[in-house]
Amino acid sequence: MAEEIxxxxxxxxxxxxxxxxxxxxxxxxxxxxxxxxxRFISAKKNEPEWMLExxxxxxxxxxxxxxxxxxxxxxxxxxxxxxxxxxxxKPKKVLNSLDEVDPEILETFKKLGIPMEExxxxxxxxxxxxxxxxxxxxxxxxxxxxxxxxxCSMSDAIKDYPELVQKYIGSVVPVRDNYFAALNSAVFSxxxxxxxxxxxxxxxxxxxxxxxxxxxxxxxxxxxxIADEGSYxxxxxxxxxxxRDENQLHAAVVELVAxxxxxxxxxxxxxxxPGNKEGKGGIYNFVTKRGICQGINSKISWTQVETxxxxxxxxxxxxxKGENSIGEFYSVAVTNNYxxxxxxxxxxxxxxxxxxxxxxxxxxxxxxxNSYRGLxxxxxxxxxxxxxxxCDSLLIGDRCGAHTFPYLEVSNKSAxxxxxxxxxxxxxxxxxxxxxxxxxxxxxxxxxxxxxCKEVFQHLPMEFAAEAQKLLAVSLEGSVG
Amino acid sequence: xxxxxxxxxSINGKEIxxxxxxxxxxxxxxxxxxxxxxxxxxxxxxxxxxxxYDVTDGTVTFxxxxxxxxxxxxxxxxxxxxxxxxxxxIPGVSIANFMKASLNEVRKHRDLQPLDxxxxxxxxxxxxxxxxxxxxxxxxxxxxxxxxxxxxxxEIFQMAMLEPTLSILDETDSGLDIDAxxxxxxxxxxxxxxxxxxxVITHYQRLLDYIVPDFxxxxxxxxxxxxxxxxxxLELEAKGYDWIKQEVDATV
Numbered sequence: 001m002a003e004e005i006x007x008x009x010x011x012x013x014x015x016x017x018x019x020x021x022x023x024x025x026x027x028x029x030x031x032x033x034x035x036x037x038x039r040f041i042s043a044k045k046n047e048p049e050w051m052l053e054x055x056x057x058x059x060x061x062x063x064x065x066x067x068x069x070x071x072x073x074x075x076x077x078x079x080x081x082x083x084x085x086x087x088x089x090k091p092k093k094v095l096n097s098l099d100e101v102d103p104e105i106l107e108t109f110k111k112l113g114i115p116m117e118e119x120x121x122x123x124x125x126x127x128x129x130x131x132x133x134x135x136x137x138x139x140x141x142x143x144x145x146x147x148x149x150x151x152c153s154m155s156d157a158i159k160d161y162p163e164l165v166q167k168y169i170g171s172v173v174p175v176r177d178n179y180f181a182a183l184n185s186a187v188f189s190x191x192x193x194x195x196x197x198x199x200x201x202x203x204x205x206x207x208x209x210x211x212x213x214x215x216x217x218x219x220x221x222x223x224x225x226i227a228d229e230g231s232y233x234x235x236x237x238x239x240x241x242x243x244r245d246e247n248q249l250h251a252a253v254v255e256l257v258a259x260x261x262x263x264x265x266x267x268x269x270x271x272x273x274p275g276n277k278e279g280k281g282g283i284y285n286f287v288t289k290r291g292i293c294q295g296i297n298s299k300i301s302w303t304q305v306e307t308x309x310x311x312x313x314x315x316x317x318x319x320x321k322g323e324n325s326i327g328e329f330y331s332v333a334v335t336n337n338y339x340x341x342x343x344x345x346x347x348x349x350x351x352x353x354x355x356x357x358x359x360x361x362x363x364x365x366x367x368x369x370n371s372y373r374g375l376x377x378x379x380x381x382x383x384x385x386x387x388x389x390x391c392d393s394l395l396i397g398d399r400c401g402a403h404t405f406p407y408l409e410v411s412n413k414s415a416x417x418x419x420x421x422x423x424x425x426x427x428x429x430x431x432x433x434x435x436x437x438x439x440x441x442x443x444x445x446x447x448x449x450x451x452x453c454k455e456v457f458q459h460l461p462m463e464f465a466a467e468a469q470k471l472l473a474v475s476l477e478g479s480v481g
Numbered sequence: 482x483x484x485x486x487x488x489x490x491s492i493n494g495k496e497i498x499x500x501x502x503x504x505x506x507x508x509x510x511x512x513x514x515x516x517x518x519x520x521x522x523x524x525x526x527x528x529x530x531x532x533x534y535d536v537t538d539g540t541v542t543f544x545x546x547x548x549x550x551x552x553x554x555x556x557x558x559x560x561x562x563x564x565x566x567x568x569x570x571i572p573g574v575s576i577a578n579f580m581k582a583s584l585n586e587v588r589k590h591r592d593l594q595p596l597d598x599x600x601x602x603x604x605x606x607x608x609x610x611x612x613x614x615x616x617x618x619x620x621x622x623x624x625x626x627x628x629x630x631x632x633x634x635x636e637i638f639q640m641a642m643l644e645p646t647l648s649i650l651d652e653t654d655s656g657l658d659i660d661a662x663x664x665x666x667x668x669x670x671x672x673x674x675x676x677x678x679x680x681v682i683t684h685y686q687r688l689l690d691y692i693v694p695d696f697x698x699x700x701x702x703x704x705x706x707x708x709x710x711x712x713x714x715l716e717l718e719a720k721g722y723d724w725i726k727q728e729v730d731a732t733v
Contacts, residue, residue: 437639438590
């Protein structure tokens with residue numbers, strides 16, 4: 001038994017590869033949260049009055065709410081008065097080319113293996129880089145503009161497209177939706193905004209790389225994506241963060257709106273700093289992601305690969321309002337060492353003939369706890385609604401935990417709901433079997449994990465799938481061989 | 482090829498192997514028989530490199546190298562193959578993918594180029610016919626939902642793929658019906674040549690009707706107590722193990 005634990009330790013303990021800090025000066029808000037903080041942020045960003053009002057309304061709502069305790073995660077109480085709610089890297093001048101970007105920031109991206117210039121050329125990806133709350137550089141903007149596609153930072157959208165922002169912000173995730181959504185609404189720093197006009201197929205994957213880079217800075221990203229009638233967009237979100245000792249709060253909100261016959265594919269590779277092997281440090285990732293299939297035949301598909309964060313609390317959901325609309329959720333959630341994840345999805349069937357599909361793959365290693373929490377709700381009017389859920393858990397070693405909490409609320413007799421679940425374990429016997437066939441333990445784990453996650457990976461854009469595989473390898477293997 | 486000398490090994494402080502010795506030359510088939518609990522599977526596991534055991538004394542030399550000094554995967558790449566008594570299920574990995582990774586590791590060790598997908602499939606199909614495995618199984622996860630017979634045939638299939646120098650069959654015959662037994666034995670017989678060797682561990686004489694051994698060894702209480710030709714197996718089948726036990730216990 002002792003040997004088994006040793007092997008498992010070797011397999012599962014690898015240092016966080018992307019831990020480093022960029023020395024960029026920042027322009028911070030004072031520590032703590034008050035009405036003044038909200039006003040400071042809004043003023044700092046030269047926001048119009050309506051935006052400030054909206055933020056203040058959210059702040060007041062937040063004051064009356066309490067932090068949720070139902071997720072299966074445990075962490076010391078957060079002191080919201082000890083967080084810096086705004087930090088912007090200097091210099092803030094308008095940049096026309098990459099040459100003007102702070103060389104240190106460019107260096108950071110090189111360390112991450114995602115040099116912007118290469119990415120632009122190779123992948124044809126338009127990258128809206130969010131570095132510590134302010135968009136440093138938006139690329140491909142002009143090219144997208146020719147098609148009428150808007151892809152910019154949320155700050156710019158508030159200035160340039162106020163009517164769109166005003167109409168849709170908070171329409172999918174209302175200010176009072178939950179504690180963290182309210183907090184985000186009050187103090188969100190920046191994020192991405194995207195609008196795809198009628199009948200337009202976005203010709204490239206839109207991508208944002210997020211990065212937390214300021215000690216003690218809560219990150220409050222706000223993303224809003226609207227796909228108008230008959231349009232299509234594939235959006236990628238990926239992130240890494242530097243090594244930190246103190247916990248960092250990350251409470252993002254993502255809202256998606258799909259009109260008639262529109263399709264949104266939203267892919268995430270999440271790699272926030274998970275804390276060290278003893279469970280110290282790491283990001284608290286409390287995210288609200290929700291899309292609404294507003295129109296008929298619309299489709300929203302979430303694909304996520306979650307490997308980071310000390311604590312993850314995240315349920316990308318779809319409200320299936322339009323008739324014949326489709327919601328999908330494909331997820332790989334990896335926890336290692338002392339990480340805790342409570343993640344899943346909600347599929348809310350409102351319209352007739354709506355369909356949803358959930359494929360969740362949890363991988364637990366070390367002393368981590370990994371929970372799937374999913375809700376399938378079929379409203380009385382959702383005739384012929386159909387859901388299929390597949391929830392699989394994979395345990396590496398015997399000191400981690402996997403939990404599944406599926407909730408079903410079906411109020412229409414014609415609905416069909418299917419649920420399948422499996423639990424498997426990579427133990428010493430499997431590793432020995434692989435070793436005996438000439439495979440190193442590291443290769444064996446990678447082979448098993450890749451096989452296990454295939455169904456999710458195939459929904460990721462090609463280059464992202466490769467990145468995701470690499471990330472899983474880093475998260476779970478590393479020091480063996 | 483393989484020299485085991487005075488091997489002592491224990492698990493959790495309990496000694497299982499007590500001075501085991503064996504010499505295997507290329508082209509030979511050795512059968513190791515004996516009652517339950519005498520250390521037959523322990524021997525197989527130690528040769529393959531399972532970590533649960535403490536080797537307290539003795540040496541194992543494989544092709545001039547210290548076998549006990551190698552990691553399990555190195556032993557496999559050097560040509561030691563263990564057909565498991567209880568093959569495990571590997572979730573999510575198809576046999577095709579598993580064998581491709583495995584074969585290419587072994588080839589790399591032999592300074593051979595990895596096989597591309599087309600070549601690999603060709604080899605795989607050929608070997609599958611060899612052990613009469615249904616091609617449909619190849620797309621399934623390794624051993625997942627396989628019958629006992631299918632699992633054992635899968636072991637022989639992997640053996641055929643990897644072409645090991647030394648194959649150890651750990652009670653491959655247990656739980657097999659007569660047809661599966663014939664197929665497994667056929668596989669071994671076809672793979673046998675003057676350069677490789679087999680150690681066939683079995684409880685019953687049955688398998689030895691199909692795989693004819695050059696030597697039969699009786700293992701009892703952690704070591705070989707009697708060796709002979711194939712006729713020894715028949716004698717054991719007729720008389721059981723008790724007379725051997727008595728013989729050994731009398732001399733102690």
